[in-house]
Amino acid sequence: MSSIAAPSVFVASWHRSTRRKNQDSRAAQAFISVPGTQRAVRASSRRVSCSAKPETVEKVSRIVKRQLALPDDAAVESSSNLAQLGADSLDTVEILMSLEEAFGISMDEGSAGRIVTVQDAADVIEKLASGRPS
Template sequence: MASVTGTSMSMTAVSCSFKKGLVPSSGISNPNSVSFSIKGRSFPSITLQPTRFRVACAATPETVKKVCTIVKKQLALPDDSDVSGESKFAALGADSLDTVEIVMGLEEEFGISVEEESAQSIATVQDAADLIENLIEKKAA
């Protein structure tokens, strides 16, 4: 179950079907396309690039908001600055040292440890929030 805050959309049921390449005894093998259905409403099929298909859940709005606050603080941006999940650190004026400081602030705030190679893959606020929730989930397991 998932819900989206701040919009009129609320997802309560999502189904996914894969076409071609199904092997009944072992599950999905090399699917060529995927189609989605939400509450019975079908959406266009997506042709898959096998090495590029990834299913991921976005971080909660609360996590994104906390990351936005930390980014504003680390970059000394005014409180009324427009920082959202889509905001790229570079577009906000962050250099590599700023990005390291942002990651350190996130580690401190969320009680996590971010590996160097994971930190290098963070380009947006949403990337950071998703990584944080992933690390928190792994830590709890």
């Protein structure tokens, strides 16, 4: 059994071997539990994604806030949806261009199309900055 602990999420996974008609199959299971809740959620995908560093999320939040001309007291968090913050398609393109310039990266159309929230943008930026495919 392996696990990863973070301040707000605990992830555990293990493999279960079964025998069927002389075949050994390994079924992987992953459970995610959030402290303060009464139940764990079984993950339906084996893909695990690490969140971006808090400083990356903060920088993305500042850029989004500036590009959308939001007031200083406006809450822009990692879970903030760009469209719900008032970004139309042109605003989103301008935000992405500002992020590329600020982080010294270049996003392809596929990566840019997956960005819906501030966290999505921060995750893509860190993958591109580290040289991993996004």
